[in-house]
């Protein structure tokens with residue numbers, strides 16, 4: 001067996017090495033999948049109530065240890081401590097929802113139909129089997145919770161591969177799963193180079209479903225991998241969310257929602273406002289107030305009290321954000337606030353001042369590619385149809401936002417915008433209760449709510465014969 005190497009975990013604010021985790025070799029990863037396959041029959045055979053008691057306990061343990069987990073998260077990911085605590089609470093919610101939703105889903109047919117002649121059709125949901133998940137660094141606990149909770153509750157087993165930059169949260173969650181009573185082998189967390197993991201996950205004969213959250217670019221690679229054994233995929237990919245402020249909107253409320261959407265996690269979220277479209281009549285006052293809000297945000301280390309915007313994850317993230325600002329300015333956009341680095345004592349040069357750009361042409365890079373930084377680019381529109389056309393022109397469809405006081409316009413736009421998630425006067429729409437996911441190259445499948453549990457189930461149709469038919473049907 002080849003020796004395992006080591007992955008160093010760095011604090012993104014300071015560059016300090018805070019831990020090392022094993023870079024597992026192919027054989028060790030295969031063993032994790034063998035364990036997941038071996039543990040499946042016993043786990044699946046338990047009553048759903050038994051499994052859900054463990055799943056619910058895991059949610060409680062996350063809440064019990066919220067402070068400790070948040071500190072680990074801030075150290076390896078950089079986000080402000082208060083946001084890290086919020087993420088832990090959000091993650092716990094997925095265990096609560098899975099524990100609540102799985103029993104009715106698995107103990108009765110989803111539907112029964114009685115046909116003439118006494119025939120009966122039943123639709124049953126059954127655990128898919130052994131699964132794998134690959135998660136990103138921007139929400140290092142919640143993105144695992146969205147996958148692990150439904151897997152455990154439905155009776156699947158799972159091998160988890162967190163991002164190399166944030167394995168400590170995943171390992172802390174794994175220890176809590178063990179404490180909650182998840183048997184060895186049912187949930188295994190492995191740390192390794194990602195393409196090695198994918199090679200094993202897609203070739204292991206037991207794996208029936210791979211759930212991925214990350215970039216559309218890597219999603220495409222996984223689609224190609226999945227073709228070999230025709231493994232089902234769940235894909236939560238990138239976004240380029242439009243944030244539309246109609247002329248009847250409450251400007252202060254729209255600014256507050258936009259700032260919450262844009263600047264949390266230093267703009268490193270898949271659903272954050274990426275293309276802000278403001279009606280011509282409100283553009284100037286919206287920009288002025290958003291800039292005031294942006295410049296009031298406190299930039300600093302996530303662990304420092306009062307910090308509202310932390311560092312970007314790495315130098316590439318900083319370079320991408322700065323490239324987008326320079327590109328927008330070169331195309332005639334106006335820098336209203338920010339656009340410069342902020343020096344934070346004892347830290348690396350990875351802090352970008354919250355930035356507002358006005359009169360941004362829709363041809364600018366920041367309107368065409370995901371930003372993943374604290375940059376709010378604003379463009380004007382005059383007609384509602386024009387805003388919808390710009391919004392839907394993007395090759396993504398994760399989240400979209402509309403600010404308006406008119407409920408019928410809100411209803412219309414909620415249907416017309418090409419997105420899996422629409423926030424109406426709401427810049428932070430995620431909830432463990434509701435299905436989260438995208439359309440177009442933003443992904444396949446949903447996480448959260450009862451729909452998120454169905455991703456870990458196979459549907460089976462059972463037909464119970466009545467009187468034999470005359471003739472027959474295919």
Ligand code: NAD
Pocket residue numbers: 134135136137138139143161162163164194195198213214215216218219221235236237238239269270271370398437438442443
């Ligand atoms: P990424 O695709 O580079 O990495 C995500 C995960 O994929 C990590 O675990 C990484 O190790 C792994 N990975 C990288 N290369 C791989 C390969 N060749 N084979 C297998 N796995 C591989 O994404 P990122 O840039 O680190 O994360 C940010 C992206 O995630 C953004 O595009 C963001 O929009 C997206 N995201 C989407 C959602 C959602 O729910 N739709 C949520 C959070 C983040």
